[in-house]
Amino acid sequence: MLTCKEFLSELSEFLDESTDREVREKLEKHVAECPNCWVICDTTKKTISVYKGMKECSIPSDVHSRLMAAMEKRLAAGRAGR
Ligand SMILES: [Zn+2]
Structure with a gap:
C-alpha cells in the first residue's frame, strides 16, 4: 500500500x-482509496491544464517543485486538522 507521501512524490508520473502502466495502476489504486490525494490529483490536473493553456510546453521544474511543496504542506495541514 502506497503512502500519501509516496503518492505525491510520484504524482507527476501519474x-x-x-x-508505465504498472506504476499508474498502483497510483490509481491509491487515488481511489484516498479522498485526500484524489482532491490533490484533481486540482493538479486542472492546474496543469491551465499552464498548458498558457504555454504550449511542460511546466518549468521550479514551478513544479513549488507546486509539490505547496501540496505537501496542504496535505500535512489537513492531517493535523483531524
Ligand atoms: Zn493519499
Whole structure:
C-alpha cells in the first residue's frame, strides 16, 4: 500500500501519460482509496491544464517543485486538522 507521501512524490508520473502502466495502476489504486490525494490529483490536473493553456510546453521544474511543496504542506495541514 502506497503512502500519501509516496503518492505525491510520484504524482507527476501519474499525470504523465507515458508512465508505465504498472506504476499508474498502483497510483490509481491509491487515488481511489484516498479522498485526500484524489482532491490533490484533481486540482493538479486542472492546474496543469491551465499552464498548458498558457504555454504550449511542460511546466518549468521550479514551478513544479513549488507546486509539490505547496501540496505537501496542504496535505500535512489537513492531517493535523483531524
Ligand atoms: Zn493519499
